[in-house]
Amino acid sequence: MARPRIQRPDLGGPFPEHVAIIMDGNGRWAERLGWRRVWGHREGAQSVREITTACAEMGVKSLTLYAFSVENWKRPRREVQYLMRLLARYLIEERPTLMSNGIRLSAIGRLDDLPEVAMSALRETERRTAGNDGMQLRLALSYGSRTEIADALRLVAEDARAGVLAPEDVNEETLRRYLYAPMAADPDLVIRTAGELRLSNFLLWQASYAEIFVSHACWPEFRRPQLLEAFADYARRVRKFGGLIQDCPAPAPVRAERRAAEG
Ligand code: FPP
Numbered sequence: 001m002a003r004p005r006i007q008r009p010d011l012g013g014p015f016p017e018h019v020a021i022i023m024d025g026n027g028r029w030a031e032r033l034g035w036r037r038v039w040g041h042r043e044g045a046q047s048v049r050e051i052t053t054a055c056a057e058m059g060v061k062s063l064t065l066y067a068f069s070v071e072n073w074k075r076p077r078r079e080v081q082y083l084m085r086l087l088a089r090y091l092i093e094e095r096p097t098l099m100s101n102g103i104r105l106s107a108i109g110r111l112d113d114l115p116e117v118a119m120s121a122l123r124e125t126e127r128r129t130a131g132n133d134g135m136q137l138r139l140a141l142s143y144g145s146r147t148e149i150a151d152a153l154r155l156v157a158e159d160a161r162a163g164v165l166a167p168e169d170v171n172e173e174t175l176r177r178y179l180y181a182p183m184a185a186d187p188d189l190v191i192r193t194a195g196e197l198r199l200s201n202f203l204l205w206q207a208s209y210a211e212i213f214v215s216h217a218c219w220p221e222f223r224r225p226q227l228l229e230a231f232a233d234y235a236r237r238v239r240k241f242g243g244l245i246q247d248c249p250a251p252a253p254v255r256a257e258r259r260a261a262e263g
Pocket of ligand 1 (some may be wrong): 072
């Protein structure tokens with residue numbers, strides 16, 4: 001199926017290749033309107049649709065969405081059930097859109113915790129989209145960064161005990177191979193909605209050098225204009241990765257400012 005042509009707006013600087021989003025504020029948004037919290041999740045699923053399609057159209061290579069944390073199991077049973085059913089429905093109904101945009105879907109987290117209805121929808125959507133060559137959409141489900149690191153360390157210890165891995169070979173790169181998505185590039189940009197200034201146990205290893213953008217919009221309100229605002233902000237950032245400013249590729253406006261300052 002022919003995929004729509006990539007249309008990337010010129011924001012005057014680099015574009016993030018891997019975007020990761022902490023989708024927060026569904027409940028607050030609904031309560032502000034006098035609605036039940038779960039209606040916020042339902043509307044949040046519309047934002048998932050719009051943002052996923054927008055990212056694919058703009059040529060983002062990889063999008064990771066924090067859809068359900070290991071801590072979220074502590075929520076009231078009815079809210080958890082609603083979220084799991086919503087997830088299963090999304091995974092089924094979204095297949096044509098994923099296919100027409102060439103999106104490959106996968107998931108990270110303790111996926112064995114998911115109820116059968118969500119798990120089977122996930123596996124089937126992964127299977128059907130596996131051959132797509134466009135954007136990688138990764139859902140973080142029953143995900144926690146500390147759990148991910150602990151799970152990785154357990155596998156490292158097992159391999160060390162089995163003699164497959166020598167303790168002196170354990171370094172950043174070997175540890176990365178034991179994370180849930182070893183081949184995934186680190187996120188360039190982490191977006192959090194609803195104004196909170198926290199990472200909430202999301203991609204703590206991978207986001208070490210990510211740029212962070214906090215939007216005051218609640219997730220159901222976060223649509224294309226808010227996404228473009230985040231990308232425009234990213235285009236103005238200078239990423240140093242611990243190095244010095246002159247060693248780094250800088251966005252065009254910053255390069256122009258530097259040239260002007262240098263005379
Ligand atoms: C945070 O809002 C959001 C979640 C815990 C779940 C995210 C789920 C969705 C966006 C819905 C659908 C997802 C998919 C993949 C179809 P919150 O309830 O914590 O908001 P609050 O902080 O205002 O209470």
